Amino acid sequence: MIAIDIREHDFNIGDEYAELCSQAPRAGAVVFFVGLVRDLYVDESDDRVDHIELSHYAGMTETLCESICQQANERFPYDAARVVHRVGKLAAGAQIVFVAVASRHRENAFQAAQYIMDYLKTNATLWKKEVGSRGENWVGMKENDQQATLRWEQS
């Protein structure tokens, strides 16, 4: 069972966790990840990010996220996965993304959650603009994010 939700409003971790568990009654492990808006730029200088603006390609984003979850399931079979990704204007400190995987044993839940998160950053039609003391800047794909997905392709 794969659930994808791309939306503007915030998510409640407890609600998402409960929903995931209801889809995976025989699971013995749940791993989840929450991404937050940092107020730091990538060079971690004294400049501050006030908020980000996230845009996406509605329809294609959901399809790509589902495909990433299916690929993760082929490599690390699990019982259920849930991805919530927010779009729109998000203040520093806000929750951006929730990725959770429920599986029989912990190893696949850890691996699949990380796989989904890594590919979400490099293979889904989502774009982030930082707005802060340096003005407005579109965030490019980061090299370490690309390295993270390459690692899965080489292993």
Add this chain to the structure above:
Amino acid sequence: MIKVLFFAQLAEYAGRSSCELEYQAAMTPRSMVKSMVGVVPKELTDALLHDVAMVAANEVMIAWDDALSDGDEVAFLPPFSGG
């Protein structure tokens, strides 16, 4: 007719998020962008021809030289930065 979508920085360069173009025989994303030179803001065609944008037709990734069909929805996608 081809519906063209621009996202993120490309939409800012274009000054819009979508437009429609007349379909031409043997059209590809690359030939489409070349036909836009001089008609749309230079920043947009420069970014599309020289940067690392990707292309989707009807929500499926395609190559820059793949053939398009009349009625396609073609999206130009800058490098992704979600998560």
